[in-house]
Amino acid sequence: MKLSIVTTLYRSAAYVDEFHRRAMTAASAITDDIELVMVNDGSPDNSLELAVELHKRDPRVVVVDLARNFGHHKAMMTGLAHASGELIFLIDSDLEEPPESLPQFYELFKREGCDVVYGVQENRRGGVFERTTGALFFAALDVLGDRPVPRNVVTSRLMTRDYVNALVSHQDREFIISDLWQVTGFRQTPIIVKKLSLSPSTYSLRDRIELAVKHVTTTSTRLLYFVLYTGILIFGLSGVLILFYLGRYFTSGMGVDGFTSLIISVWFLGGLITLILGILGIYIANIMSETKRRPYTLVRHIYKADAVVDRKSSRDGDAQLAIRR
CATH class of the missing domain: 3.90.550.10 (Spore Coat Polysaccharide Biosynthesis Protein SpsA; Chain A)
Known part of the structure; x- marks a missing residue:
C-alpha cells in the first residue's frame, strides 16, 4: 500500500x-x-x-x-x-x-x-x-x-x-x-x-474577511434571496407610508415635512443600494472567473x-x- x-x-x-x-x-x-x-x-x-x-x-x-x-x-x-x-x-x-x-x-x-x-x-x-x-x-x-x-x-x-x-x-x-x-x-x-x-x-485580517465573503458567495445563493426579500420589504413599507401620507393629506390637508427625516431616508436607501450592488458585484465576479475557465x-x-x-x-x-x- x-x-x-x-x-x-x-x-x-x-x-x-x-x-x-x-x-x-x-x-x-x-x-x-x-x-x-x-x-x-x-x-x-x-x-x-x-x-x-x-x-x-x-x-x-x-x-x-x-x-x-x-x-x-x-x-x-x-x-x-x-x-x-x-x-x-x-x-x-x-x-x-x-x-x-x-x-x-x-x-x-x-x-x-x-x-x-x-x-x-x-x-x-x-x-x-x-x-x-x-x-x-x-x-x-x-x-x-x-x-x-x-x-x-x-x-x-x-x-x-x-x-x-x-x-x-x-x-x-x-x-x-x-x-x-x-x-x-x-x-x-x-x-x-x-x-x-x-x-x-x-492569514491577515483582510485575508480572513475575504475568505468569509468567498465562503458565502461561492457556496450559497441565499444572500441573493436576502437581497430580494430586503427589496420586497422596503417596497412594502414604502407603499404603506405612501398610502398613509396620502390618506392624511386628503382627509386633513396635512402635507409631509421634515428635512431631517428626508435626509435620513436618502442616506439609508443609498447605503442599502450600494450594499446590494456590492453583493451582486461579487456574484458577477465569481461568474466571470468561472466562465474564463482559467x-x-x-x-x-x-x-x-x-x-x-x-x-x-x-x-x-x-x-x-x-x-x-
Whole structure:
C-alpha cells in the first residue's frame, strides 16, 4: 500500500526539515511505500530551496513549484492532484497539527471502514475576540449557507484514492476547500486533534474577511434571496407610508415635512443600494472567473524521481491535470 503525504509551503522555511523527519517517521509505522508531496505556493522565503534539497537527499519527496502564490486552498488541491498513493494524508507543514497523529488517523480509518478521517479541534484556539468572532462567523454561515458548516475542522485528514479522485474532479475555479470536502460526500469520520500554536498565522485580517465573503458567495445563493426579500420589504413599507401620507393629506390637508427625516431616508436607501450592488458585484465576479475557465494553479517545475519536469515540456499526467484544472 502506497501512502502519500501532501502539504503546502508558504513562509515555511523554519519547518521544512523537521516536518519531513517527523512526517516520514510517523508514516513508516504504517507502510514502507511513502511519498511526500510538497507544494511551494510562491513562498517568499527559501522554503523551495530547502524542499529541493530534501528531494535530492530523499527521492520519496516530490516538490511541486507553483508559478506564483495562488492561495492555500488551491495549493492543497494541486498537491492532491499530484499524489499517487492509495491513501493520502493532507496536513499543514507548520507543525501546529502534529504529524505523529497519522497512525491514530489510520487506526480509526481501519476500524470504521470509512473513506475519510478528518481532524477536529476539541476547543477553538485563540483569545476571547477570536473565539467570539469565530462563533459569529459560523453562525452566519449556517444562516446564509445551503448546509451546516462543521465546527473547528483542521487541515489534517486521511483520505482514500477514490475520495481524492472525486474531490479533484470538481471544476470550480473559485472555491473554499472545506466546502468541497463536505459536498464530495463519501463516509467521513471525525477525530479529535490537539492543534498547537507555534507560529503566527499567515492569514491577515483582510485575508480572513475575504475568505468569509468567498465562503458565502461561492457556496450559497441565499444572500441573493436576502437581497430580494430586503427589496420586497422596503417596497412594502414604502407603499404603506405612501398610502398613509396620502390618506392624511386628503382627509386633513396635512402635507409631509421634515428635512431631517428626508435626509435620513436618502442616506439609508443609498447605503442599502450600494450594499446590494456590492453583493451582486461579487456574484458577477465569481461568474466571470468561472466562465474564463482559467486553471486555478500553474506549475513551474515538478521535482520527482531524479527528474525535473517543467510546465511547458511535461507529459506527466498528474502535472497536466493540475495545469488544466
